[in-house]
Amino acid sequence: MTSDANPAGRSGAVRTMHLKENLAGLALVAAPLGLLLVLILLPTVSMVWNTFQVPVEGGTVTGIARYQAFFADSYSVANLRYTLIWTLISCVTALAISLGISLYLRFSEGRIATMIHALSLFPLFVPAIIISYALVRFLGPNGLLQLLLEQVGITGYRTPYLTPIGPFIGFVWENIPLPVLVITAGLSQVSDHAIEAARDLGAGAWRILFEILLPQVHRSLLIAFALIFLGVIGAYTVPYLLGPPAPEMMGVFMQRTLGNLQRPDEAQVQAVILMVLSSIVGGFYIATMLRGEVGRK
C-alpha cells in the first residue's frame, strides 16, 4: 500500500492525485457494491429494523422485546446452543483433518500426493443435497458401510443417521477442500531452510510442527476456521436430512418458523441473531487480513 504512506496535507498536486485515486477507487467498486446494496444490504437493513418494531396497541414502538422473547424461550436457546456447539466441533475437526492432509502434502511429492490432493478437493463438486443423500446410502441403516463391515464379520453397527453425528460427518466432509487449499498454500511459504536448520539443531517432528510450522501458518488456520464457520452455521440441507428432529440447527429452525409455523417476525429475529454471529467471525476474518496488511508495510 504505497499510497497509504503519504501523510495528509502535502502539495496541491498530491491532493489532486488523492482525489483522482478516491474517484477511481469508488468507480471500480461501484458495480459489485451496487449489486450488493440493492439486493442484499438495503433489504437487510429494513429486515433488521423490522425486528426492533414491537407491536403495541394502536401501532408499534421500537424495542428489543422480540429478542427478549427469543432468549426467554428455552427451546430456541437450546437450538442456538446446539448450533454453536456443533458448528465449533465441526470446524475444529475439519480443520484438524485438513491440517493433517496439508502437512502430508507439504512434505510429499509424487503420484500419491497428487491423488490425495485431488481427492481432498473433490467435495467442492458435490452439492450438499447429493452428499446428504449419498451419506444416507453409505452410513445409513443397512447402508454400504454396514454391508462392508458385515462382510468382514463386524456386526452391531449403529448408524449416525438422524443423530447429531450425521450432520457432523456431512459438515466435515463438505469442509475439507477450502481449508486444505488455504493451509497447503500457507505451509508452502514456510521455507525448507528453516525446517532444515531446526532439524540440524536436533528438533523432533513435534517441535518442528509446534515451534516452526504452526506459528507460520496460524493466520491460514484462522482464515480456514472462519471459512468453515460461515459455511456451517447457517446450513440447512445437511442437518435437515441427516440430523435429529430436535434440537434443530438454526438454519432448519428458521426455515420451519417461516414456512411451517408462518411466523415471519420470529424467523427474522432468528435470522438476525445468526447474522450477528456470522458477522463477528467475518469481522474477525477482516481483522486478520488487515493485520497482515499492516505487517507487510
Place this chain on the structure above:
Amino acid sequence: MLNRRNFIISTAAMPLVLGTRAYAQDTRTLQVFIDGDTNISNWWNDIIKPAFEAANPGYTFNVTITRGVGDGNGTIAQRALAAMQSGTDPQVDYFEEYNPEDLEGSIEAGLWTAVSTDNVPNLSMINPAAIDIPVRLPYRGSQVLIAYDSAKVETAPRTFADIVAWAKANPGRFTYGRPDKGGSGSNFVIRAIHEGNGRDPSLFTRENFAQPQADEMLQKGWDILLDLHPYTFGEGTYPAGNTPALQLLAQGAVDMIPAWSDQAIQAINQGVLPETTKLVQLQDLALCGGFAYSSIPSNATDLDGALKLANFMLTPEMQTSCVREIGGFPGIDWSYLPAELKDEYIDVIPVSIPTFPSGDWQTAKNDGWYRVVATNIVRD
C-alpha cells in the same frame, strides 16, 4: 353450497362454450407450479395436459417442478405477492398445491382468487367435506395408511393400540416422519391426538382453537407419542419426510411406517418397496387424509385460463383419472363419478376420510410435537 342440479347443466355446456371462444386465439400457455412427488407431476404432464388441450383449444400449460428447493411453491408464492405489490407480472397462473395460509398476510392482501361456483362452475359437485376457505380449491385427496413388510410383521395392526403394542414388542422397527415435513408423519401424529381424545375428529374444527383447552387436548396425544418414543427407530430419531421414511422401509431398516396410499402403491409397483409390503387402514378410526388444495393468485398472468384449468380439474373425467392414475381420492362427490369406479376402488379408497383442520391447530400440533415429543420432555 348452491343447488347442484343447476350446475350439472352449466357443466355440460362448458366444454362447448370454451371450445368455440378459444378457437380464434393463439395458443396461450398457463404456468403451473407443482411441489408434489413425481407421480403427481407425471400425471399432469402425461395425462392431464393432452386432455386439457383437447378440451380447451388454444390453451396449453407448462409444468414447473419446485419440490426440494428451499420452500418450493412457497418461494413462488412469495414472488407472486411481491409482484402484486409492485404491479408486475408474477409469471404464475396456477399452483397445483399450495395452501394460501402458509404465506402470512397473503390472504388479507388479496393475493388469492376466491373460487366459487360463479368462476368455477364445477365446484357445485365438490365433496362438501372438502370445502373450507374460498381461496383454495380441493381437487384431489389421499389418505395415510400403515405400510408394513408382511415378511416381518405377522398380524396386520387393526387398531392404533395394535401399532403401539407391536412397536413395543419390536423396538426400533417402527417409525413415522416429522409432522411438518410430510403428511404421512403429520397424519400419524394427528391420529395419536385423536386416540387421546376419544377418537372423535369432530372435536377439532377450524374455529374452536383456543389456547388452554387446545394445549390440554394436544397433551393427550403427546402422552401417547412419548410412550411410543423410546421404541421408534433410533429411539426417537424421526426421518425428515415421506420419502426418507419410505426409504427406511425400502432398506429394511424398519418394518412398519405410516405412508401415503398413492406413494406407497407406486413404490410397490416400481419395485422400490419389497413385494411383501402390505397396506392396511386402521379399523377403530382411519388415519386422516387430506385434500390437496390448488390455489390461483388473483394477479395470475392469465386468470381466465387458470380458472378454466381449475374447472377442468373438477370434471368427472379428470376426477376419474385421479382415482385411476394416482390412486387419489376424488375432490368431487362420488355420486358424480361412474358407479363402477366406486365399486372397483372401494377397498382401496374409502368413501370418506377423516380430516384435521388447518390453520392454528396444524401449527400448534407441529410446534408442540417438536417442543414436547422430539425433545422427549415428559411433563409433570
Place this chain on the structure above:
Amino acid sequence: MKARRKKLPVGGIAILLAMSLAMVGPILSVIIWAFAVKWRYPNLLPTEWGLKYWRIMLGRDTVIEPILTSLALTSVATTMAALICWPAAYAFARLQFPGRQLFLFSFIAANAVPKFALFVSIAVVFLNLNLVGTFWGVVVVQMLSAVLFMIWIPTAAFRSIPPALEEAGFDLGASHLRVFVMITLPQALPALAASYVLAFVSILFEVDSALLIGAPQITTMPLLLLSLSAQVIVQEAAVLCVMIWVPCFALLLLTRRFMSSKGIAQGFGA
C-alpha cells in the same frame, strides 16, 4: 511427515486409503446406484445391474436442456462477476478511497445474511426490471453467490504483490494500464484463476435464487437434480449425479494446478 525420505510412503498410502473410504465411499454408493436396477439389503451389491435408468434419463429432453442451460448460465455469470469484481478487488488492494474498509466488510457481511429472509425484496427488484423468468435475470442474481470468492481471493492476491514491482514499471514511464497488464496481472493470475473456478462451482450448484428468479422459463440442472433427489426411486438422481461428475472431475483435474498454487493462499489472506 516422517515418510519424507523413505522409499515406501506408508503414511501416504494410509492417508490415501482412509480418504478413499471417506471421500469415495459415499460417492461410490451413488455410482453403484446409477447402474443398479435392483439393490436391496442384505445384498452387498445390486442383484440386478443395467442401464435401464440411463435410457430413461437420456430419453427425456427435460434432462439435457437444463444441463446446457446451466453450463451457459454459469459461464456467463462467472465471467460477468469476474469482470466487475476483479477491478473492484484491485481497488480494494491498491487504492485509498473513503469507505474502503467498510465496503470490504460489507462483502463479507452480505455472505452472512440468510438469503431466504430477503426473497420478497429481491423478487421486487427483478420483477420491476422485467427480469423474472429470463436468462439475464438468473445471471444477475447468481452473480451474488460468486461475490464472496471473487472479491476475497483477488483482493488479497493483488495486495500480496510487492508494490516495488509496479513502481519500477512506473519509473520506466509505463502507463497505469500497461503496468497492470504487464506486471500486476501475470502475478495475480493463478489466484484469479482459482477464484474463477471456486465461483464457477458455487454458481453451478446454486438453487434458491435460480428458482426464485428463473421459474418458470429457466430450469437449471441442480433444480432438476433436487426434484429428482427427493424421490423414492434413487436411481434417477444417481444417474444425473454421475452425468454431472464426469465434467466436474475433468474441470478439477484441469484446474488442480492453479488450485495448488501459492496464489490461493495469498488469495485468502494467508
